[in-house]
Amino acid sequence: MELVVAVCAPTSSWPTEELYGLTSQARRAGTSVPANIAEGYGRESRNAYQQFLWIAQGSLKELETHLLVAQRIGIGDLEGITPLLQQSESVGKLLRLLIRKLSGEPA
Numbered sequence: 795m796e797l798v799v800a801v802c803a804p805t806s807s808w809p810t811e812e813l814y815g816l817t818s819q820a821r822r823a824g825t826s827v828p829a830n831i832a833e834g835y836g837r838e839s840r841n842a843y844q845q846f847l848w849i850a851q852g853s854l855k856e857l858e859t860h861l862l863v864a865q866r867i868g869i870g871d872l873e874g875i876t877p878l879l880q881q882s883e884s885v886g887k888l889l890r891l892l893i894r895k896l897s898g899e900p901a
Contacts, residue, residue: 797881798824801857804874812869820860826853827885840896847893851886858882 801824805817827850834846861878864870894900 795828797885800878800881808869816860816864823853823857844896847889851889854882854886
């Protein structure tokens, strides 16, 4: 959830014409990560939990893509986006480790 909070600050300074476009998409993708983790955990089934963790991983990649697009089109600066990408990478590593642990694969 810290990543979601971190995404909100820089996206609030993106142009207002992106409010219902890239800004909204980045925030939704970011919010989807912890929401899917929680929903999967709430299913009380290992298989369901893993499936929702994979969905969370996909949302994380979607967020990274939105951030990179924002940087490339010039609405997000490198100083604001780089820490978010680093934090996203860290979350992704944790997700992959958890998925491996639940599937019985060696970490």
